Amino acid sequence: MELHQLQMLRELGELGSVKAVAETLSVTPSAVSQQISLLQRQVDTPLTRKDGRNLVLTEAGRVLADAGADVINAMATAKAAIGTYQQERNGSVSVSGFHSAGQALFAPLVRQLAAMRESGAAGDGASSGGGAPAVRLSDEDVAQHDxxxxTARYDxxxxxxMDHSPAWPDSKIRVIPLAHEPLDIALSVDHPLAAKAELSPEDVVAYPWVASRSGYSPxxxxTAVGAVASRPVNVVHRINDYSTVAALVSTGDVIGLLPRYTSSPALNPGVTLRPLTGISTRRRIDLLVRPENLKRSSVMLVAEALQQVMADMVH
Incomplete structure (x- = not known):
């Protein structure tokens, strides 16, 4: 049984004619008759009978029409509930971030949402649609393709x-760009290469390295550095955590790769960054979200806050 069929049956009982139902629902009389006929095929008991030139409900038809009215009311209640849920600014939003993004963005995001909440309270946000979402934050440092x-677990x-890697599957998810971030060479401030303003693959390939595990941006x-310099790279340490990478780089024993913007919380005074020329080192930082979640005001508010936090960091 379709909802619109039950609605037509209900209206037939209320209005007393197919023509009146058609006019009320802005459809043709033949469309009304067709849908009621389709509904009739799904039950064994006659739902309508002829009364002169009019089609009226039988007793069974009235019972089904009354039950249909309850279904229509329940659906209206459900739609109203989901509408309220979607428009709720103060709803809970789950966010996952890879490690460097979490280190750089999570705390500023929480502060920005707190400021939004305070601003809403000062302006009587409870009655004017103000307020801000509550976020639930998690770190998920997975390989790029994962x-x-x-998005099945987080809003x-x-x-x-990386720029050269496959694009996100936008047929299933929506992509909100946040930044186009270079990966820079991380050096001890006392390292011989620190005197140069920029570095080439040939400059850096001979030194021992700390790098991420395979499948991650660094x-x-x-791999590209070794290919351009035509010699293997000596990777001594495989570490994903940028704070640990920065600590090892500061010893002067190894060099590494760190993102220009989001690694700032991991840096220490013993580390300096230099741009790498000759190969593409930029990575795209994006928000991935399922289309249905973009209908929620709270999710959009958090996405906009993250865009602002990243913009402040880049500039």
């Missing part, structure tokens, strides 16, 4: 991919 699957997923760049 980020889209995280918003902070993800990154490892991809390091």
């Amino acid at each position: 980020f889209p699957a995280l 918003l997923v902070l993800a990154h991919r 490892a991809d760049v390091l």
Whole structure:
């Protein structure tokens, strides 16, 4: 049984004629007759009978029409509930972020939402649609191809991919760009290469390295460094955590790769960054979200706040 069929049966009982139902629902009389006939095929008991030139409900028809009215009312209640849920600014929003993004963005995001909440309270946000979402934050440092699957568990997923890597599957998810971030060479401030303003693959390939595990952005760049310099790269340490990378780089024993913007919380005074020329080192930082979640005001507010936090960091 279709909802619109039950509605037509209900209206027939109320209005007393197919023509009146058609006019009320802005459809043709033949469309009304066709849908009621389709409904009749699904039950064994006659739902309508002829009364002169009019089609009226039988007793069974009235019972089904009354039950249909309850269904229509329940659906209206459900639609109203989902509408309220979608428009709720103060709803809870789950966000996952890979490690460097979490270190750089989570705390500023929480502060920005708190400021939004305070602003809404000062302006009587409870009655004017103000307020701000509550966020539930998690770190998920996965290989690049695994980020889209995280949208099944989180409302918003902070993800990154290198420029040359496959695009996100936008037929299933929506992509909100946040930044186009270079990966820079990380050096001890006392390192011989620190005197140069920029570095080439030939400059850096001979030194020992700390790099991420395979499948992550720094490892991809390091593979390109070896290819351009035509010699293997000596990777001593495989570490994904940028704070640990920065600590090792500061000893002067190894060099590494760190993102220009989002690694700032991991840096220490003993580390400096230099741009790498000759190969593409940029990665895209994006928000991945399922289309239905974009209908929620709270999710959009958090996405906009993350865009602002990133813009402030880049500029």
